[in-house]
Amino acid sequence: MSSYKKMLVAIDLTEEAPQVLNKAQEISKAHGAELLLVHVVEPVGYAYGGDIPMDLTELQDQLDKAAKEQLAAYGKQYGVTDNNQVITVGRPESEIHRLAKEQDVDLIIVGSHGRKGFQLLLGSTANGVLHGTECDVLAVRIH
Known part of the structure; x- marks a missing residue:
């Protein structure tokens, strides 16, 4: 196994995030690696196909603010x-x-x-990350 120096841990800020964070912290300690904690907020317009006749800026700002607060709490808890x-x-x-x-x-x-079935072995995000990256990817099973 190669020695990792910098690890990106992508979390979705649900109650399942600590399962991924615990594994990431364990591996980063074993390798003396730096952790980069990442959350991607999908644009609100994506959920509605971009076809709604209203300004979603305020809603997007609220989602961004809530995500920053939650990520900061995880960062503090896990020493990031x-x-x-x-x-x-x-x-x-x-x-x-x-x-x-x-x-x-x-x-x-x-x-x-x-999830069950070969095509659902990884979630769509995990599968998308796996295909198209140049570094190693670890998919942590969520229970």
């Missing part, structure tokens, strides 16, 4: 410094790929629900 906590807006797979490249990450850690 403020400058290693990233909230970004976009498609999760694309943003994770972009950040991994920009930050010279050598391991990406994501959660996976491991």
Whole structure:
């Protein structure tokens, strides 16, 4: 197993996030690696296909603010410094790929629900991250 120096852990800020964070913390300690804690907020317009005739800026701002607060709480709990906590807006797979490249990450850690059936082995985000990245990816099974 190679030695990892910088690990990106992508979480969805649900009650399942600690399962991924615990595994990430364990691996980062074993390798003496730096942790980069990431959450990607999907644009509100994506959920509605971009076809709603109203301004969603305030709702998006509220989602961003709530995400920053929750990520900061996880950062404090897991000892991840403020400058290693990233909230970004976009498609999760694309943003994770972009950040991994920009930050010279050598391991990406994501959660996976491991649903039944081969095509659902990984969730769509975990699968999207796996395909198209240049570094190792660890999918942590969510129970």
